[in-house]
Amino acid sequence: MWKDQQRAKFLKFKIKEQAVVYFKHIFLALFCGALFCGVLYGENPNKISKQNSKSDFIWGVTIDDGWYEDAQDASGAKLQSIVRALQALPAKPTVRVVMSKEISPHEYEPLFRRLSEVSYVMACPVDSYEMSSYKSVKSYEKRFADAFAALAPYVAIWEIGNEINGEGWLGDDANFIAAKMIAAFELIHKKGAKTALTAYYTPSGAQKTQMREWLRKFVPQDMKEGLDYLFxxxxxxxxxxxxxxxxxxxxxxQxxxxxxxxxxxECGNTASDATQASKKAMMRRYYTMPRYVKNYVGGYFWWYFVQDCATGAEAGASNGKNRGAHDKAEAADELLKSLSEAIGEAYR
Structure with missing residues (x-):
């Protein structure tokens, strides 16, 4: 089971690693797309004014680097389709942006700016699979300092540690990992910004140290009292x-x-044999979860939101070499509708 988890994490990492090459080529496309998306796509008139009737609920989706490689031209079509998908949701979403180490924070500015116009943004400057590449507490802290300097106007929540207790891919020294987490928390917290920590759950016996034990042992009391979100x-x-x-x-x-x-x-239907039906069922199962405890605010942050629910294909593509793109667009629209229905059901 543990090896299966590591393979899944490795595949997630490889997608990000390959995508960095493409990002440099489409940065101009993102910038241009950010300028024109607002004109092309207006706000959904049926948008719920608050995140949910309790006002503090989060309807989250994730944007990772995997989609960058799909942008083949300078039209900004992919960014436009992402914005359109976000606007189609019945409540204002929170978009978790997973950033790559190879891309400097200031290069993300056009993307963050555009996303902040249609959603709340949660920044993840360091994904769990890149934690081990930060060889000192100072280097990890600097990543967050640089990100805050470049992106603070657009960010509602800062994820100061991702899957923080995962064993193996984050490194072998839990004390060192915790020290990096604490440094990022103190930096962001002192600036008066909201912080989030994401833990990694596994069934009993899958890891040497269970999630609850790791959190109790390595998260200091002042952080337990000052952390805004624990996912x-x-x-x-x-x-x-x-x-x-x-x-x-x-x-x-709690x-x-x-x-x-x-x-x-984080959640998502990551199996290689995942189908439209299985994705719909899992979306509904998570996004309609009950409010388990008083402090529960949802989240979910479907990992493959862009790949599953947004495409750059034109709706009218219908023949020849465009048939595949047309079918992919229809599948994405179907899943976006399913996600919207799940959020709408939970809201009611």
Missing amino acids: VSYYEDDNEGFAPDWSEIFTDL SAFPASKLGIG
Whole structure:
């Protein structure tokens, strides 16, 4: 099981690694797209004015680097399709942007600026698979300082650690990992900005140290009292479909982190044999979860939002070499509709 999890994480990392090459070529496309998207696509007139009736709920989706390689021209079509998909959701979403180490924060500025016009933004300056590449606490802290300097006007939440307790791919020294996490928290917290930590859940026995034990041991008390959000990353497909007892998990986390808002930090149908039906079912299962505890605020942050729900294909493409693009666009529209319906159902 552990090896399956590592393979899944490795595939996630390889997508990001390959995508960096493409990003440099399409940066101009993002910039141009950011200028024109607002004209091309207006706001959804049926948008719920608040994130949910309780006002603090989060409807999250993730934008990782995997989509950059799909942008083949300078039209900005991919960014436009992402903006359109976000605007189609019935509540204003929170977009978690996973940043790559090879890309400087200031290069993300046009993307963050455009996304902030149609969503709340949660910045993830360091993904879990890149944690081990930061060889000192100072280098990790500098990444967040640079990101804050370049992107603070557009960011609502800063993810100061991603899948922080994952074993193996983050490194072997838990104390060192915790020191980096604490440095980032102190930096962002002192600036008065909101912070989030994402933990990594596995069934009992899958890791040497269970999530709750790691959090109790390595998160200092002042951080437990000052952390704004504590999220949990979980992928069913990495764990043979195991269904956690979320009520028990969040009850325990609320006890340990009474001042933090709680939720799901990553999810998605990552199996190689995933189908439209399985993706729809999983979307609905997560986005309609009940409010397990008082501090529960949703989240979810579907990892493959761009790949599943947004395409750069034209709706009218219908023959010849465009047939595949047309079919892909129809599939994305279908999943976007399913996600919208799930959010709408949870809102009601």
